[in-house]
Amino acid sequence: MIAEIGHSAFHSIINNQAAYFKSGATLSYQFRLDQLKRLKQVIRNNEQAIFDALNKDLNKHEFESYSTEVGVVYEELNFAIKNLKSWMKPERQSTPFALFPSSSYIHKDPLGCVLIIAPWNYPFQLLINPLIGAIAGGNCTVLKPSELAPATAEIVEKIITEVFDPAYVATIQGDGAQVIPEIMNSHRFDLVFFTGSIPVGYAIAEIAAKKLTPVILELGGKSPCIVDKDVDLHNAAKRIVWGKFTNAGQTCVAPDYLMVHNSRKKELIELIKKYTNEFYTETPSSGDYGRIINKRRFTTLKNYLEQGNIIFGGQTTEEELYIAPTLMENVSIDAPLMTDEIFGPILPVYGFDSYKETLALINKNANPLAFYLFTSNKETEQFYINKVSFGGGCINNTLIHLGNPHLPFGGVGNSGIGYYHGKFSFDAFTRMKAVLKTQTWFDSGIQYAPFKEKIKLL
Numbered sequence: 424m425i426a427e428i429g430h431s432a433f434h435s436i437i438n439n440q441a442a443y444f445k446s447g448a449t450l451s452y453q454f455r456l457d458q459l460k461r462l463k464q465v466i467r468n469n470e471q472a473i474f475d476a477l478n479k480d481l482n483k484h485e486f487e488s489y490s491t492e493v494g495v496v497y498e499e500l501n502f503a504i505k506n507l508k509s510w511m512k513p514e515r516q517s518t519p520f521a522l523f524p525s526s527s528y529i530h531k532d533p534l535g536c537v538l539i540i541a542p543w544n545y546p547f548q549l550l551i552n553p554l555i556g557a558i559a560g561g562n563c564t565v566l567k568p569s570e571l572a573p574a575t576a577e578i579v580e581k582i583i584t585e586v587f588d589p590a591y592v593a594t595i596q597g598d599g600a601q602v603i604p605e606i607m608n609s610h611r612f613d614l615v616f617f618t619g620s621i622p623v624g625y626a627i628a629e630i631a632a633k634k635l636t637p638v639i640l641e642l643g644g645k646s647p648c649i650v651d652k653d654v655d656l657h658n659a660a661k662r663i664v665w666g667k668f669t670n671a672g673q674t675c676v677a678p679d680y681l682m683v684h685n686s687r688k689k690e691l692i693e694l695i696k697k698y699t700n701e702f703y704t705e706t707p708s709s710g711d712y713g714r715i716i717n718k719r720r721f722t723t724l725k726n727y728l729e730q731g732n733i734i735f736g737g738q739t740t741e742e743e744l745y746i747a748p749t750l751m752e753n754v755s756i757d758a759p760l761m762t763d764e765i766f767g768p769i770l771p772v773y774g775f776d777s778y779k780e781t782l783a784l785i786n787k788n789a790n791p792l793a794f795y796l797f798t799s800n801k802e803t804e805q806f807y808i809n810k811v812s813f814g815g816g817c818i819n820n821t822l823i824h825l826g827n828p829h830l831p832f833g834g835v836g837n838s839g840i841g842y843y844h845g846k847f848s849f850d851a852f853t854r855m856k857a858v859l860k861t862q863t864w865f866d867s868g869i870q871y872a873p874f875k876e877k878i879k880l881l
């Protein structure tokens with residue numbers, strides 16, 4: 424059982440973390456490196472228990488749990504371990520001649536004590552990946568897993584307690600709507616890193632504003648996927664099926680809806696059907712396909728199935744929280760299925776003849792977290808890249824932009840504030856401190872009064 428901690432216990436965790444940070448213990452390169460290595464080792468030691476927890480919470484297959492959760496965390500850890508030293512180095516900057524004889528650099532300061540809040544859909548990696556940035560940056564951290572993925576929350580607490588002093592990294596559990604406002608109102612964190620829904624993101628930003636707490640918000644939205652007329656439809660269909668139905672569509676960057684050039688619509692639909700059947704030879708007891716997180720979400724998704732025509736799929740089993748991979752058409756753009764973030768295995772499809780039509784639909788839900796375009800035309804690619812404001816995305820693929828630690832990950836507008844992954848995670852948990860150093864052997868005196876003669880120099 425996971426233990427929910429009381430108000431006073433939480434106070435003491437926060438106070439201990441503040442003292443620990445102030446002691447300077449987290450600052451050195453060696454300390455940070457050791458903690459990253461220890462984190463990696465404890466995950467290795469508990470790998471099977473993590474897979475079991477993810478299976479219990481979301482029916483994730485071990486392969487999927489590795490490729491989208493644990494493996495992603497190892498990649499991020501390896502990248503941080505390899506690059507930490509260079510990230511921590513002060514960055515020399517050039518200095519204008521007018522400031523002679525001076526030099527300048529940026530010193531990388533940790534932020535201090537940070538709070539990381541995670542959702543339930545990738546409950547392991549969305550909690551641990553930001554923690555890697557926090558450790559690399561030299562911070563103390565409070566982790567808040569999602570209460571809606573309780574098995575994962577429990578194993579995370581176990582491994583964090585096993586490897587870290589709570590004065591350095593601690594886990595708190597409980598109903599987020601109650602616990603988080605309480606702790607954010609009673610303490611000032613140096614950063615709140617939140618991954619979750621847009622409405623809760625707004626609530627977090629509002630609480631944070633009262634104490635001028637900086638926030639990074641990794642939110643959601645409706646991510647479009649466009650298939651143009653000039654592409655290999657087999658590869659497009661496979662990649663769309665994979666991106667949409669992985670984790671039963673409960674992925675923040677899953678293609679939310681599909682727009683395909685009318686000349687290829689019929690063909691693409693047939694191929695999506697073919698590959699869906701091939702990937703998920705589905706029965707409710709099959710192990711390769713996820714389940715909906717809870718009854719509430721199941722009911723919401725089931726209601727969406729009535730908001731258009733089902734092309735294929737649509738089967739549901741409530742006791743199993745199972746919803747088949749489903750393709751729909753004739754969905755009104757004002758229906759909840761097209762105004763809410765779907766966050767489930769239902770893909771509405773629209774045909775288009777002109778790019779104008781695609782932009783009109785995208786702009787109804789502006790600033791998506793992700794954007795996917797299948798095209799072989801460079802001009803089309805540049806057209807959309809310039810026209811659509813989105814967090815990140817892929818040309819001729821889905822989801823995999825997340826897998827490159829050299830790319831920043833984050834939203835824009837309603838889909839989020841700030842970036843992380845790779846060095847961007849280190850930067851997210853670090854403050855750039857500007858330092859200008861002047862030599863003492865010479866002083867031009869140019870800035871001192873009296874100015875009467877100096878004005879002629881301007």
Ligand code: NAD
Pocket residue numbers: 540541542543544545549567568569570571597598599600601603604618619620621623624626627641642643644674675676764766792834839
């Ligand atoms: P959520 O916003 O309901 O919950 C996220 C976290 O916030 C949980 O830990 C929860 O305990 C806490 N919380 C819930 N209500 C709260 C409140 N009123 N005040 C403070 N904290 C509260 O999100 P979710 O349902 O767990 O996750 C689904 C959403 O997350 C989707 O919108 C999805 O797009 C988004 N998401 C975004 C990313 C990303 O990287 N941008 C990744 C995964 C999920």
